[in-house]
Amino acid sequence: MGEMPRRSPERDFSGYNAAQAERPVRPLARAAVSLALAGPRAAGQVPGALAALAPRVAVELGSGAGVEARFLAENGFEVHSYDADPSVADAYAELARSLPISHTTADLAQIETFPAADLVLSCATLPFVRRDEFPALWRRILDSLRLGGILAVDLFGDRDDWASTDGTFLSRDEVEQLLRGTDVLELVEEEREGRSFSGPKHWHTYRVLARRT
Numbered sequence: 001m002g003e004m005p006r007r008s009p010e011r012d013f014s015g016y017n018a019a020q021a022e023r024p025v026r027p028l029a030r031a032a033v034s035l036a037l038a039g040p041r042a043a044g045q046v047p048g049a050l051a052a053l054a055p056r057v058a059v060e061l062g063s064g065a066g067v068e069a070r071f072l073a074e075n076g077f078e079v080h081s082y083d084a085d086p087s088v089a090d091a092y093a094e095l096a097r098s099l100p101i102s103h104t105t106a107d108l109a110q111i112e113t114f115p116a117a118d119l120v121l122s123c124a125t126l127p128f129v130r131r132d133e134f135p136a137l138w139r140r141i142l143d144s145l146r147l148g149g150i151l152a153v154d155l156f157g158d159r160d161d162w163a164s165t166d167g168t169f170l171s172r173d174e175v176e177q178l179l180r181g182t183d184v185l186e187l188v189e190e191e192r193e194g195r196s197f198s199g200p201k202h203w204h205t206y207r208v209l210a211r212r213t
């Protein structure tokens, strides 16, 4: 994905995902799980003594090859994963045979509500949501987080090489505005020359970890 096609339907996410199955779990997912497991249980779950027995719920948006979904499930989360790429559906069906992963093939912008979650994870996906569809999706993401729940997302900046394509590329101010009303645990903005799936690229990214308050 060095030369990023302008429109999402032309982007080769299935090719990307096919090359991901063997890579390590993303650090953002590891950090999010540590925070979610270390903190007090998010509010709004099963009350009373049963609360300790109920599994934590994780929602993963743009879950790709399933590396992070598997990691979440292996760490005790009930996982609801979403991705528009139909080519990964079989891999999720296989994962679901032994792990509590429920996968939906869909455009995130078309999903009206997400399950109430203790953790929402989205690695390298939200920037590909169209700008006009992003605010409503963001609202639904925050609405799905239980009080005390962890939000862990990658966002891209407006100086990213792909910022001229369809998607959501944000200034620092815009990111800070999106996070208003949350407790920001980490907001790392990075700019660097690097590589993408198929070529050199200037990256401008934000790595966000926040707790819903």
Ligand SMILES: C[S@@+](CC[C@H](N)C(=O)[O-])C[C@H]1O[C@@H](n2cnc3c(N)ncnc32)[C@H](O)[C@@H]1O
Binding pocket: 008, 013, 014, 016, 017, 020, 026, 061, 062, 063, 064, 065, 082, 083, 084, 085, 106, 107, 108, 109, 122, 123, 124, 125, 128, 129
């Ligand atoms: C760069 S990949 C990242 C995948 C995975 N999270 C990872 O870290 O390897 C972006 C993923 O988002 C999915 N995606 C992009 N736009 C989407 C949309 N509007 N709705 C649902 N999934 C989308 C793609 O199919 C792809 O799997």
